[in-house]
Amino acid sequence: MAGLAKLAYLLAAVLFILGLKRLSSPATARSGNWLASFGMLIAIVTTLAFGGILTWPMIIIGIVVGSAIGATFARMVEMTAMPQMVALLNGFGGGASALVASAELLRSLQAGAIIPLNVAVTIPLSVLIGSVTFSGSVIAFGKLQELVTGRAVTYPLQKSFNGFLFAGILAVGIWVVLQPSSTLALGILVAAALVLGILSVIPIGGADMPVVISLLNSYSGIAAATTGFVISNEGLIISGALVGASGLILTNIMCKAMNRSLANVLFGAFGAHATAALGPVGIEGRGVRSITAEDGAMMLAYARLVVFCPGYGLAVAQAQHEVRELADILEGRGVEVKYAIHPVAGRMPGHMNVLLAEADVPYDKLYDMDEINPEFSRTDVSVVIGANDVVNPSARTPGSELSGMPILDVDKSDNVIVLKRSMRPGFAGIDNPLFFDPKTSMLFGDAKSSVKNLIEEVKAL
Amino acid sequence: MAGLAKLAYLLAAVLFILGLKRLSSPATARSGNWLASFGMLIAIVTTLAFGGILTWPMIIIGIVVGSAIGATFARMVEMTAMPQMVALLNGFGGGASALVASAELLRSLQAGAIIPLNVAVTIPLSVLIGSVTFSGSVIAFGKLQELVTGRAVTYPLQKSFNGFLFAGILAVGIWVVLQPSSTLALGILVAAALVLGILSVIPIGGADMPVVISLLNSYSGIAAATTGFVISNEGLIISGALVGASGLILTNIMCKAMNRSLANVLFGAFGAHATAALGPVGIEGRGVRSITAEDGAMMLAYARLVVFCPGYGLAVAQAQHEVRELADILEGRGVEVKYAIHPVAGRMPGHMNVLLAEADVPYDKLYDMDEINPEFSRTDVSVVIGANDVVNPSARTPGSELSGMPILDVDKSDNVIVLKRSMRPGFAGIDNPLFFDPKTSMLFGDAKSSVKNLIEEVKAL
Amino acid sequence: MIEELVGLLVIFVLAMFVGFEVITKVPPTLHTPLMSGSNAISGITIIGALVMAGRGQSRAASILGLVAVVFAMINVVGGFLVTDRMLRMFRRDKKEQR
């Protein structure tokens, strides 16, 4: 029986692995997701069949309620709100891990069992990681949803306090290990871990949230794996490790693409002074060419190759459908249209890809930074749609906040049209010399309405 | 203690994995091999320290003798004899697995222990796989070293007999499972498995041996993993699985590149009629242009791009150093020289790469088939050095033995010089229309002396 | 006990390797679905939650277990469905499809 259950969990884990393998191409990705969810079904059914379940009502209520909430979330969420959604789901996963570990401790105490040392060590670990993941994810959600201020909240002695808190948590953790029967210790541990989660995410700027979410995602995997050590379940360990690895890799990719260290993201309070940097700093005395939609349409309509470079502003304006329409019209006129996707354009990895996919843009028209950069020299018009940092040429010179970050070389193309609402800087809070380049024309206004105007004007030609 | 030993074995396995990962680039490969051997050292030291070793003389003798023999082999072997060498080493590995499993059975019997079912099942499995690997590898070695006939030996009712033998082995295996105390059963199992190994390799042509070796390599990994199940050792299981996977992948790559199924390789008796196919079949009435080294030198010296296409004949003639010298001289004259490496050129995967590396040809001058094929249209002279099947254009038309095998498109280049000794066919035993192409010039003779002559003549220009 | 722990550690380490190898092959295009999909997989704690909620040995443990089941199911169902919603949108250029 137990052997059969173990085999079934192994099968589930294998399905997860095969599912993730299929995510290596958009053509097979969807079936991969189904494989993985089938693996999850097997794991659940196995547990229901062999897990020694006695009281069914609780279980059925839990499953029905949870599934209903999850399905509603999945159905209602806007594509532009994906980062928040992932944060929230992640928080629930972490919370569940912490709850399971706590319940296991209570159950063992009730049953009067002696808690072996390895379990006594892994329980507080699992509770700690799970609780931090929960509260951290909720704050990240709040920041992205703008329920909590997106600014990096800083206060004096912040790091010292967090360090102190962490030391205290370690102490309480050891207390739980030594005296597992104390529910007080467990309670303090949970409370302190929740506070730690909040306090570590609060000082991080809203725009850095994706890195945080990805890291928390990794934590929730590690939390699941730790729970696996608690209840000696290989399935949990394998799946947790997979998720842990996935989160770490994505975190690493984002940090590299921003040319910042993880420590800088977590403790650098990037974006604390965002407001201070706003405003037309350094603009005086330099010329900015502002054009109308009519001028822009003219440039686009008679170009041979046009490259669209979307950024976070595309998500804010939700202009993806209009952009696609503009591309169709241009293609109808014989203009070649490509999309240049910077690895950290937007606010989470692959953000632009998802938005453009929603607007039915075929994925083979999207080009990675390394593929498209050599093409800019033969590009007639680059259209920067709500992007800023990812096209900022000051990244090439040392001494800037962006120094060393690879960028899209739009300034190599013959003409650049920039669609944004103002001269305000982007996420990094620094000015963009591109806007003062003689090749550049600014088309001010919300991206959605600007693109709509361009469509009208191109049609009118 | 046991926990510590397990940790050490895990470390060893991790080092094996990291070592194999470093084999993904020639620049890091050597350090990878050292990492893996360091992992092996850790595994050995751990066993000596925690394995409950009591009698040291045996152990020391065994280690010293084995290491000395292994080191001598490694030092003496010619690069051209690598396939044999791998076969032989592989045989020893399989043999060791079979011996360990047998010893474990004898030891348990002596100690009067009751043998649990899982061990009773895995022991005969391990003995079977290990013994087949041993005798099969030895025959493969013999064929490649030409101690045994390289021809596919066939006799009436061969397959029926082997099938019968296999059924018998299964029966004896079950006997061992049911009555592990019978050393007679074990002895019969070993003997029958050895015979099976011999009889399954004998009917396979010498040129198919690399596929067989790779498959046997995979078996030896599986044998090690099975032994790991016998003695409950994770280190053995992981390493065995790694080797098993590696062998399967290589087998698969070779079969694909030859456009044959594994079943066809194992049971097809390819090469049984090799002698029958030899001779100038189909040559009559068609013109073959034979040239002298002087003519050839002329063509090469005044070319812009020359592509060398080595094959098995390069290994036979051991002409790699001369080829490299010719390339240097041509490059000195401003000719661009590239090497085209077909995936199954030679007699084992990567065979040509190793030979050319021995002659100090930098690996970034070697181009895979897919990289080089588009280049042939701008190639002035392709020099086919002891290759035949891999440049046979009849692979492109249906109905030939080679149909469907991807080839090097040398016939797209302006001129082709073919270096071989006669009009005899290559491994597949079929004629090559390339030799009758008006663009083609044949330079008959042993590849080493032909290339030497070319060097002389180019120098004399 | 320690031995069992090491056995589980072996599995953890190997799974980490598999994870790294498999995930590094996912192209940037699919990083958002990867995040939500792997997130759903981390909802595997559901199997622990079910046991806690269902064994009914302790009232407190059952209640914590119930909440855990709800949380984990939100994570699992929400994660897989939202990933599917995203992936459904990805398509190759129709003109270039055969």
Added chain:
Amino acid sequence: MIEELVGLLVIFVLAMFVGFEVITKVPPTLHTPLMSGSNAISGITIIGALVMAGRGQSRAASILGLVAVVFAMINVVGGFLVTDRMLRMFRRDKKEQR
């Protein structure tokens, strides 16, 4: 017992995945060293052989163990050394090296 066997099977399956992922990344250039190198790794049976040869519980087992040690050591030492000999020869073009 069955449970322990399944635990080992889990390890086997994961290691197979790791093997497939890692090995498919090895370029054709290095397939011959890969063959001899992975062959050397399969000499890991040496650890079983050492135990058989050294525990000295049964004369027959010890002798079989001794032969196994010799065989496995040939495989290990020969395999790693010959792989190293091959890999030592691989080099990038000196002109293009910095």
